[in-house]
Amino acid sequence: MTEARDIDILHYCRSQTVRQLMLMVRSPxxxxxxxxxxxxxxxxxxxxxxxxxxxxxxxxxxxLWVVALLxxxxxCMRLFVDDLEDGSLExxxxxxxxxxVAVLPQLLASWLASxxxxxxxxPLFGLMLGLPLNVxxxxxxxxxxxxxxxxxxxxxxAALTVGVQRGGILLALLILPLYVPILxxxxxxxxxxxxxxxxxxxxxxLGAGVTGSLVLAPLAIAEGLRVSLEL
Amino acid sequence: xxxxxLEARDLSIHKGLRQLLKDVTLCVEPGDLWQLAGxxxxxxxxxxxxxxxxxxIEVYGDLSRCDDVLYVGHSAALKGAMTPRQNLKYHPxxxxxxxxxxxxxxxxxxxxxxxxxALTARLSAGQKRRVALARLFLPSGRLWLLDEPFTALDxxxxxxxxxxxxxxxxxxxxxVFTSHQSADLGDLRSVLDLEQFRGx
Numbered sequence: 388m389t390e391a392r393d394i395d396i397l398h399y400c401r402s403q404t405v406r407q408l409m410l411m412v413r414s415p416x417x418x419x420x421x422x423x424x425x426x427x428x429x430x431x432x433x434x435x436x437x438x439x440x441x442x443x444x445x446x447x448x449x450x451l452w453v454v455a456l457l458x459x460x461x462x463c464m465r466l467f468v469d470d471l472e473d474g475s476l477e478x479x480x481x482x483x484x485x486x487x488v489a490v491l492p493q494l495l496a497s498w499l500a501s502x503x504x505x506x507x508x509x510p511l512f513g514l515m516l517g518l519p520l521n522v523x524x525x526x527x528x529x530x531x532x533x534x535x536x537x538x539x540x541x542x543x544x545a546a547l548t549v550g551v552q553r554g555g556i557l558l559a560l561l562i563l564p565l566y567v568p569i570l571x572x573x574x575x576x577x578x579x580x581x582x583x584x585x586x587x588x589x590x591x592x593l594g595a596g597v598t599g600s601l602v603l604a605p606l607a608i609a610e611g612l613r614v615s616l617e618l
Numbered sequence: 619x620x621x622x623x624l625e626a627r628d629l630s631i632h633k634g635l636r637q638l639l640k641d642v643t644l645c646v647e648p649g650d651l652w653q654l655a656g657x658x659x660x661x662x663x664x665x666x667x668x669x670x671x672x673x674x675i676e677v678y679g680d681l682s683r684c685d686d687v688l689y690v691g692h693s694a695a696l697k698g699a700m701t702p703r704q705n706l707k708y709h710p711x712x713x714x715x716x717x718x719x720x721x722x723x724x725x726x727x728x729x730x731x732x733x734x735x736a737l738t739a740r741l742s743a744g745q746k747r748r749v750a751l752a753r754l755f756l757p758s759g760r761l762w763l764l765d766e767p768f769t770a771l772d773x774x775x776x777x778x779x780x781x782x783x784x785x786x787x788x789x790x791x792x793x794v795f796t797s798h799q800s801a802d803l804g805d806l807r808s809v810l811d812l813e814q815f816r817g818x
Contacts, residue, residue: 399712406700406708413699470710474693477672478711481689489710617675 399484400492407496417465418500421458425505428454429512440517447516448577452570455505455530456537459566462501463541464558466493467549471615476549480616486609494542494605502534518581525580525590532593533573539604540565546611550618569596622647622682623761623792624669629679630817631664637817638664642679644810646761650792651783651803656812662796663692663765665812669794670763688759690767694750698739702730702749705738706756714757724755728778744770754782762786764795 411418432450433443470476470493482489509530510523518526544562548554576589624646631638638661646652654662667673668681670689688711696705706721716724725734728748733741738749747770754762768776780803783793 395715398715402708402712402715403710406704406710409704409708410697410699472693473697474691474695475697475710477670477689477691477693478695478709480672481670481687482710482712483685484712489712614675617673 396484396488399482400488403489403492404496407493408499411496411500417462418504421461421501422504422508424461425454425458425512428457429515432516444517444519444581447513447518448574448581450516451509451513451518451526451530451577452533452573455509455534455573456566456570458505459501459534459537459541460559460562462497462538463545463562464555466497466542466545467612467615471549476612476616480613486612487605490542490546490605490608490612494538494608498535498538502531502538505534506530522577522580525576525586528590529573529576529586529593532590532597533569536569536593536596536600537566539600539608543604543607543611546608546615548615549612550615569593572596623650624683624794625681626669627680629665629668629677629681631661631668631673632676632678632817633661633664634676639812639815640817642812642815646792646794648760648790648792649787651787651807652792652794653807653809654794654796654812655798655809660812660816662812666763666765666794666796667691684761686760687763688753688761689763689765690750690753691765694746696738696746696749698737700738701735702738702741702752703734705749706752709753711753716756720756721752724752725749727755727782728752729775744772744775747771748775751779754779754786760791762791762793762795764793766797767795768797768799 429450432446436443436446467476470479479489480486506527509526510520513523513526514520541558541562544558548558548561551557572589572592576586576593579586579589622645624644626642626644629642630640631642642665644652654665656662664673668677669683670687671681672689695710700708702725703718703721706716706724707718722731722734725731728751730745730748730752733745738746741749751767767779771779776799783803786793
């Protein structure tokens with residue numbers, strides 16, 4: 388009875404993903420708020436800039452990406468806050484799975500609820516800004532990858548600042564510089580697609596970003612969380 | 619010669635510029651029940667967290683322990699939006715993968731039969747504490763590190779927990795817990811008074 392069973396990493400990750408998704412379903416505002424923010428800003432831009440589709444479609448890539456970036460920042464600010472308060476983070480650190488692996492389910496669940504959802508509905512938002520439907524594949528692909536990188540990098544900042552009271556601005560200062568290359572690559576891909584150029588270079592850069600951050604960010608997140616747990 | 623589950627030698631714990639505890643030496647062997655005692659702020663929780671390796675930056679000295687550790691801290695790590703059953707099943711420590719019957723038995727053991735599917739947010743403080751402690755009734759670690767396990771529990775709850783401690787120790791496990799109360803654990807219990815290790 389006292390002997391703990393061996394844990395299987397895959398089984399552990401699956402059970403934690405279920406836990407995270409369950410929590411998201413139970414408090415849908417965390418999922419809906421960033422999306423709603425995205426929608427509101429996209430709706431406001433044509434009102435502010437004028438309804439000329441020509442002009443809007445020129446600005447659309449930048450607008451879409453900046454808003455995606457900001458809504459991602461909103462998600463990152465909430466990322467580990469509740470878990471630190473209620474002790475879930477301590478227990479995560481006590482799991483006999485490396486902490487860098489143990490945080491992946493939560494990141495996956497967050498990305499499914501934010502990045503994936505946002506990317507899938509983004510062509511609709513694009514249409515509102517006069518973006519032609521034929522750039523939709525590039526828009527979806529670039530946002531899928533871009534949101535994944537932003538979440539992973541943002542989580543590093545979130546892990547470091549979660550113990551700080553009202554660390555939101557600190558978090559923004561820490562990670563916004565890291566978001567700049569993603570923003571440039573993402574808008575570049577869209578602009579190339581809009582002007583009939585080749586978006587593959589920018590997309591490849593984003594792809595490299597995803598692989599790189601997927602390998603390195605969890606290590607940094609784990610260390611950051613350990614530091615935050617000391618406080 | 620049994621191997622120690624936890625061995626701390628000359629452990630000193632600092633908080634900023636202040637030294638909380640110095641030269642703490644403790645060897646926990648299978649069958650031991652250690653109570654860390656001492657006044658408020660002496661560093662009971664800090665010591666327990668250093669045993670759990672949750673704090674290591676301001677901890678100096680040698681510490682070796684087994685990997686099979688169950689830690690229950692001040693915060694219960696429960697999600698109000700989930701039921702007690704789900705909280706135990708998908709517990710982030712992932713120490714064990716309990717079956718549904720094991721979970722129901724554990725909840726019954728802490729007197730929460732009938733509350734398996736209630737929302738944890740609706741339970742009282744004592745009941746939440748019981749959900750957290752139900753982990754002790756699941757197949758769990760050999761070494762238990764428990765921070766104030768008796769807080770918010772009623773007399774019956776304390777008795778159940780004491781019995782569980784004794785059973786765990788007799789089965790070859792060990793418990794290190796912090797408490798102000800003198801628990802009724804017979805001669806198995808040893809008390810480590812932290813006053814003697816107070817730092818400068």
